[in-house]
Amino acid sequence: MDLDIVDLSRLQFAITALYHFLFVPLTLGLAVLIAIMETVYVMTGRTIWRDMTKFWGILFGINFAMGVATGVVMEFQFGMNWSYYSHYVGDIFGAPLAIEGLMAFFLEATFVGLFFFGWDRMTKVQHLSATWLVALGSNFSALWILIANGWMQNPVGAAFNPQTMRMEVTDFFAVLTNPVAQAKFVHTVSAGYVTASLFVLGVSAWYLLKGRHVPLAKRSMTVAASFGLAASLSVVVLGDESGYQSSEHQKMKLAAIEAMWETEPPPASFTAFGFPDREARETHYAVHIPWVMGLIGTRSLTQEIPGINQLVDDAEGYIRDGIDAYDALQAIRAAKTDAEIPAEARQRFEDKGARMGYALLLMRYVDDPRHATDEQIRQAAMDSVPPVGPLFWTFRIMVGLGVFFVLLTATFFVLSARHRLDAHPWLLKVAVWSIPLPWIAVECGWIVAEVGRQPWVIEGVLPTAMAVSNLGAGTLLLTIAGFVLIYTVLFVIEMKLMLKAIRKGPPHVSEPHLSFYQPMIDKLARTR
Amino acid sequence: MILHELISYEVLRVIWWLLLGILLVGFAVMDGFDLGAMGLLRATARTDVERRVVINTVGPIWEGNQVWLILGGGAIFAAWPQLYAVSFSGFYLAMFAILAALILRPVAFKFRSKREEPGWRNAWDWVLCLTGLAPALLFGVAVGNVLLGVPFRLGDDMRIWYEGSFFGLLTPFALLCGLVSLFMLLMHGAAWLVFKTEGEVSARAARWGGIAAVLTSVLFVLAGVWIALGGVPGYAITSAIDPAGPSNPAAKTVAVTAGAWLANFGARPVLWLLPALGVLLPLLSLLGMRGRREWLALLSSGAAIACIILTVGAAMFPIILPSSLDPRVSLAVWDSSSSHMTLFIMLVCVLIFMPLILAYTSWVYRILRGKVDPVAIATGEGHSY
Numbered sequence: 001m002d003l004d005i006v007d008l009s010r011l012q013f014a015i016t017a018l019y020h021f022l023f024v025p026l027t028l029g030l031a032v033l034i035a036i037m038e039t040v041y042v043m044t045g046r047t048i049w050r051d052m053t054k055f056w057g058i059l060f061g062i063n064f065a066m067g068v069a070t071g072v073v074m075e076f077q078f079g080m081n082w083s084y085y086s087h088y089v090g091d092i093f094g095a096p097l098a099i100e101g102l103m104a105f106f107l108e109a110t111f112v113g114l115f116f117f118g119w120d121r122m123t124k125v126q127h128l129s130a131t132w133l134v135a136l137g138s139n140f141s142a143l144w145i146l147i148a149n150g151w152m153q154n155p156v157g158a159a160f161n162p163q164t165m166r167m168e169v170t171d172f173f174a175v176l177t178n179p180v181a182q183a184k185f186v187h188t189v190s191a192g193y194v195t196a197s198l199f200v201l202g203v204s205a206w207y208l209l210k211g212r213h214v215p216l217a218k219r220s221m222t223v224a225a226s227f228g229l230a231a232s233l234s235v236v237v238l239g240d241e242s243g244y245q246s247s248e249h250q251k252m253k254l255a256a257i258e259a260m261w262e263t264e265p266p267p268a269s270f271t272a273f274g275f276p277d278r279e280a281r282e283t284h285y286a287v288h289i290p291w292v293m294g295l296i297g298t299r300s301l302t303q304e305i306p307g308i309n310q311l312v313d314d315a316e317g318y319i320r321d322g323i324d325a326y327d328a329l330q331a332i333r334a335a336k337t338d339a340e341i342p343a344e345a346r347q348r349f350e351d352k353g354a355r356m357g358y359a360l361l362l363m364r365y366v367d368d369p370r371h372a373t374d375e376q377i378r379q380a381a382m383d384s385v386p387p388v389g390p391l392f393w394t395f396r397i398m399v400g401l402g403v404f405f406v407l408l409t410a411t412f413f414v415l416s417a418r419h420r421l422d423a424h425p426w427l428l429k430v431a432v433w434s435i436p437l438p439w440i441a442v443e444c445g446w447i448v449a450e451v452g453r454q455p456w457v458i459e460g461v462l463p464t465a466m467a468v469s470n471l472g473a474g475t476l477l478l479t480i481a482g483f484v485l486i487y488t489v490l491f492v493i494e495m496k497l498m499l500k501a502i503r504k505g506p507p508h509v510s511e512p513h514l515s516f517y518q519p520m521i522d523k524l525a526r527t528r
Numbered sequence: 529m530i531l532h533e534l535i536s537y538e539v540l541r542v543i544w545w546l547l548l549g550i551l552l553v554g555f556a557v558m559d560g561f562d563l564g565a566m567g568l569l570r571a572t573a574r575t576d577v578e579r580r581v582v583i584n585t586v587g588p589i590w591e592g593n594q595v596w597l598i599l600g601g602g603a604i605f606a607a608w609p610q611l612y613a614v615s616f617s618g619f620y621l622a623m624f625a626i627l628a629a630l631i632l633r634p635v636a637f638k639f640r641s642k643r644e645e646p647g648w649r650n651a652w653d654w655v656l657c658l659t660g661l662a663p664a665l666l667f668g669v670a671v672g673n674v675l676l677g678v679p680f681r682l683g684d685d686m687r688i689w690y691e692g693s694f695f696g697l698l699t700p701f702a703l704l705c706g707l708v709s710l711f712m713l714l715m716h717g718a719a720w721l722v723f724k725t726e727g728e729v730s731a732r733a734a735r736w737g738g739i740a741a742v743l744t745s746v747l748f749v750l751a752g753v754w755i756a757l758g759g760v761p762g763y764a765i766t767s768a769i770d771p772a773g774p775s776n777p778a779a780k781t782v783a784v785t786a787g788a789w790l791a792n793f794g795a796r797p798v799l800w801l802l803p804a805l806g807v808l809l810p811l812l813s814l815l816g817m818r819g820r821r822e823w824l825a826l827l828s829s830g831a832a833i834a835c836i837i838l839t840v841g842a843a844m845f846p847i848i849l850p851s852s853l854d855p856r857v858s859l860a861v862w863d864s865s866s867s868h869m870t871l872f873i874m875l876v877c878v879l880i881f882m883p884l885i886l887a888y889t890s891w892v893y894r895i896l897r898g899k900v901d902p903v904a905i906a907t908g909e910g911h912s913y
Contacts, residue, residue: 065638068591069631075601079616080623083688086616090609091866095874098606101599102881109595110885110892113588121895133888161867163774165686166609168867469617470689479624486628490635497642 008476009081009468012483016073017450018443019487023067025442028142028189029196029231030060031108031135035128036223042128052216053131054119055506056200061116062497066490068109073483081476085457085467091168092158092175093148100144108137142189150181153453154249155461160353162332167461180245184449187238190231191445194405195438197228201412202435203502205428208421213505218421225412232405239402240296247297247305250459252315253452255308256386257395258293259283263307267294273396276388281309283392308385315358316381318460322359323369325352357461358384364465386454394444394451401441408434532872537772538862540871544607545848545861547878549841551603555596556667556713556837557830562586562593564717564740566633566660567710569653572721572732576646579653580905580913583637585724587913588896590637592889594630606874610777610864611849614680614688619670621694626666629659641913660717661710668709671840672702675760675789677852682778691853701751701760708747712810712833715740719813719829723822726899734817741814741829745807748836752803755789755843762788762843763850763858771862780863782847782855789843799842806835 034056041049075097079086086094114122114130122130151158157174158167169175201224204217246254254260259276260268261283270293274286297305306314331345359369361380366372372380412431415421422428457464535543565586573579586593605612616623632655640652676699679692718737722730754760767781793799809832816825844850846861865871 062638062642065634068594069634072594072598072630073627075598075605076616076623076627078605079601079612080620081617083613083617084686086605086613087610087686087688090605090612091870094602094604094606094609094612094866095870095877098599098602098874099877099881101595101602102877102885105595105598106592106881106885106889110589110592110889112591114892114895117588118895126895161774164776164867169870169873172869172873469613469620470687471617471620475620479621482624482628486631490631493635493639497639500642 004473005471005476006465006468008473008480009471010464012081012476012480013077014450015480015487016070016077016483018446019491020067020070020074021442021446022439023063023070024142025188025192025195025438026063026199027060027067027138028192029194030056030063030199031131031138032193033196033200033223033227034060035131035135036227037220038128038131042124048215048219051506052220055216056220057115058501059203059498062494062501064112066494069490070487081469081471082457082467083469085462087166088462088467089155089158089167089458091166092151092155095169095172096144096148096151096175100141100148104137104139104141104144106137107140108134111137139189142192143185146185146188147176147178147181149449150178150184151175152458153184153449154178154180154245155458160356162329162349167458180242180249183238183241183245187235187242188445190234190238191438191442193231194228194235194409195442197224197231197409198405198431198434198438200224201228201409202432205431206502207505209425209428209432214422216506218416221412221421222416225409225416228409229406229413232402232409236402236406239399243296244299250453251306252308252311252384253386253391254297255306255311256388256391256452257448258305259286259388259392260293260305260307261309263304263310264294266298266304267291267301268297268305269293270296271392274392276392278385278388308388312381312385315384316377318355318358319361319377319380321352321355322357323362323372325349325354325356326359326369328352329356355460357456357458357463360466361455361463363463383455386452391448391452394447398441398444398448401437401444404434405438405441532869535872535875537868537871540868540875541771541861541865543875544865544871545841545845547875548604548608548848549838551596551600553834553837555600556833557716558596559590559593560664560713560716560830560833561720561826562590562717563660563664564713564715565720566656566717567664567714568717568721568733568736569657569660571736572718572729576649577902577906578729579649580641581725581729581900581902582721583640583656583913584900584905585721587637589892591634592892594634597630603874603878607866607871608848608859608864609866610686610775611859614678614690614849614859615670615674617688618678618680618690618692619673619697620690622666622670622697626663629662633659637913664713665706665710668706669697669702671709672699672705673697674849675705675755675840675844676701677763677784677850677855677858679853680851680857681854682857686776701754704747704751704754708744708751708836711740711743711747712829712836715744715810715813716826716829716833719817719822719825722817722820723826724900727902734820737817737825737829738814741810741817744810744832744836748803748806748810756787758786760789761786762791763847763855764788764791765846765860769860769862773862775863775865775867777857777859777863780856780860782850782858784850784852784855792842792845802835802839802842806832806839809835 034053037049037056038053041053111130111133115134118127118130156178157169157171159170161168200220204220204224207213207217243254259271259274261281269288269290271283272287272289274283276283294301294303294305325348328345328348332341332349335341361383362369362372362376365376365379408431411427412421415423453459455463455465457467565582569579569582573582636652636655636659640649680688680690682688715737718733718740721733722737725733761784763782763784765780766783769780809828813825813829813832816822816828848859848861848864850858
């Protein structure tokens with residue numbers, strides 16, 4: 001197997017996933033914000049809320065189209081670039097994707113058309129229902145994709161079947177209620193809400209600075225600040241829950257994020273700053289905050305969090321178990337009938353089969369893990385450490401930004417409550433300049449989750465290097481270039497259209513004093 | 529969980545084979561008319577208002593239609609993982625071309641109306657047209673290659689080795705299948721435009737639709753004759769196989785013989801109804817389009833698509849994806865499905881959600897019923913494309 005193909009396949013997946021994830025969080029959050037605005041319109045009858053719904057709806061539409069377009073790529077890519085993965089775990093992983101289509105995509109895609117085209121064809125309540133169904137659909141889709149991703153991080157409810165050479169589901173309920181998936185879902189969805197809130201906040205702040213569309217901007221800011229404050233608190237709390245889950249299910253990821261090389265006596269300290277050095281296996285210029293890591297990771301003062309070095313030693317043991325399981329598997333497969341399978345091999349596979357994935361880490365060095373030398377086993381154990389430096393930094397950027405979002409939304413929440421949103425122009429400028437920050441945070445979050453799982457594509461079960469399709473490097477370069485080209489052009493167009501729509505502002509803002517007559521006007525318009 | 533034992537593995541596999549067909553038909557019928565209509569965009573509409581009328585016939589619904597493809601992909605992944613793995617990685621560059629089209633299509637719908645300049649709109653019209661035509665052609669080419677057999681083999685560990693190239697897909701028979709697919713979707717798109725528009729646009733659509741319908745019938749017959757004359761050998765399982773056995777495609781033997789794709793029709797002559805309707809229904813659709821019997825035109829073009837796709841399924845059963853390199857590992861209904869439990873769970877999900885989807889989709893179509901009005905489009909306040 002050529003290493004290049006693995007790297008190129010990973011590069012393509014990372015490019016397309018990170019790009020797709022530029023649009024998803026805004027869709028998730030803006031759908032809910034718009035639905036809230038329209039609800040206020042339907043409940044109060046004040047047309048400014050309908051104008052807000054329509055205006056933010058235009059921006060939502062531009063973004064939604066890009067999310068749909070880039071989302072199809074994600075679903076097809078598993079089969080295209082990760083065919084062994086698709087075979088190996090399709091029995092479990094495919095189900096949430098299919099359910100996502102059945103339960104979520106149909107809902108959002110069918111009703112999004114009515115959102116844009118149905119204003120004059122439906123009653124207010126019908127249209128509001130369509131809007132909420134779009135919001136519900138996009139959030140359901142996040143649920144199912146994170147159940148799928150949660151299973152990659154913590155593969156519960158499945159076992160390897162020697163007859164079919166793949167993982168098969170044993171307990172679907174466990175897959176659904178995977179604690180990792182639950183924490184990830186709320187964390188990710190909240191991150192989407194924060195992204196959309198800061199987007200609405202920032203754009204509205206820009207209008208206030210320019211003195212344009214002031215009533216619309218102020219109302220939008222009020223919604224965004226309150227919703228954003230709740231969401232950013234939820235992001236931080238559920239981020240903590242994710243960390244706690246990692247300490248249980250993905251100890252290596254946690255240790256790498258912390259650049260914690262040695263196991264410390266509990267409660268472990270948190271490294272606020274430093275330069276992790278993989279070669280020397282230490283973190284230079286580290287600034288430690290005592291106790292914090294132990295408290296976050298284990299929620300206790302006595303439980304130990306294992307360091308990287310200890311986890312590598314553990315991995316070496318797992319690899320040796322895995323080789324044993326692999327050997328037993330070959331004996332099972334060599335048997336022609338069930339009766340011929342040696343009971344000893346069956347027993348050995350039952351005992352150690354769960355560690356077989358670790359033997360597959362050796363496939364980079366040997367064709368048959370049983371022939372691996374001690375040196376190679378040591379090397380494969382070292383490979384179980386994800387890239388410490390990038391994880392250390394992306395995690396800290398993400399957390400730092402998360403705390404900033406709480407402060408920012410809280411500030412605007414207070415300003416809004418006191419009707420002083422435009423009192424401090426410098427704060428409005430901060431809000432405008434903060435628009436890109438949630439995107440930085442969510443992309444960092446993706447890196448922490450996915451790079452942190454390396455070298456595994458399914459934690460402890462299937463190494464990423466094994467999962468790829470046997471494609472030519474030239475073919476992969478061609479499609480990478482194709483995606484980069486299409487995505488770059490579309491990104492430029494999308495940004496231009498977004499900025500144009502924002503500059504243009506809401507198409508026709510109804511004057512507040514007209515709102516009294518608006519229900520009559522609406523009625524006339526419908527009967528026309 | 530033992531609930532899944534309620535339905536035997538064998539029966540579940542057949543159900544999922546049928547669902548595979550239903551989903552493909554669902555995609556071709558639902559997304560087919562908007563792909564086809566966009567393929568005819570430049571031929572049926574000249575002025576900007578006309579173009580916008582055509583685009584707005586599918587404007588509010590194409591997104592939901594495209595989900596049929598996404599669901600198809602997801603369902604194949606969940607129910608037939610090895611099929612998903614082999615076909616998507618094997619047809620890699622063809623899939624990329626389809627993806628490129630599916631990326632450009634949504635943004636073309638959305639971006640076109642955002643600027644007034646004729647150059648801008650003309651460019652996106654071309655994008656809409658080509659991204660309608662390309663997938664229609666490529667899906668047919670893929671089906672043609674499935675009938676011909678795909679050059680893949682499986683390793684001991686079930687790793688897939690594919691030894692073909694993109695241009696290797698473009699054989700004469702596969703291209704013929706591509707054209708059948710292209711014209712049947714153009715016919716369907718035309719029937720949709722006749723259904724949703726009036727005047728000049730509708731008349732042009734009827735003319736183009738008639739041509740597409742005749743070509744669909746003729747080329748479909750031609751493909752059938754090609755197979756009957758032994759130009760495309762079929763695959764048949766020759767060893768005993770346990771229909772409820774584990775999903776391991778390497779445990780059987782398969783023979784490649786001319787005419788094997790017709791064996792099922794010989795064994796069950798009632799199946800000949802499918803290809804017969806596949807030939808006749810396009811002509812009925814043509815009559816419908818000419819005679820302004822709009823419902824008839826649309827329903828018969830949809831039914832024609834269903835019969836043509838199901839003909840392929842009927843010919844191949846129980847083979848799903850034959851291997852030309854190592855026929856033994858051809859994927860079959862009995863040995864390439866998901867586990868018993870997964871098939872059962874997914875069936876429950878389909879039974880819960882499919883009726884809901886059909887219900888709300890029809891509600892949306894009811895809300896949007898009626899012809900697209902050029903006057904409303906011309907004076908629209910940004911609520912339409």
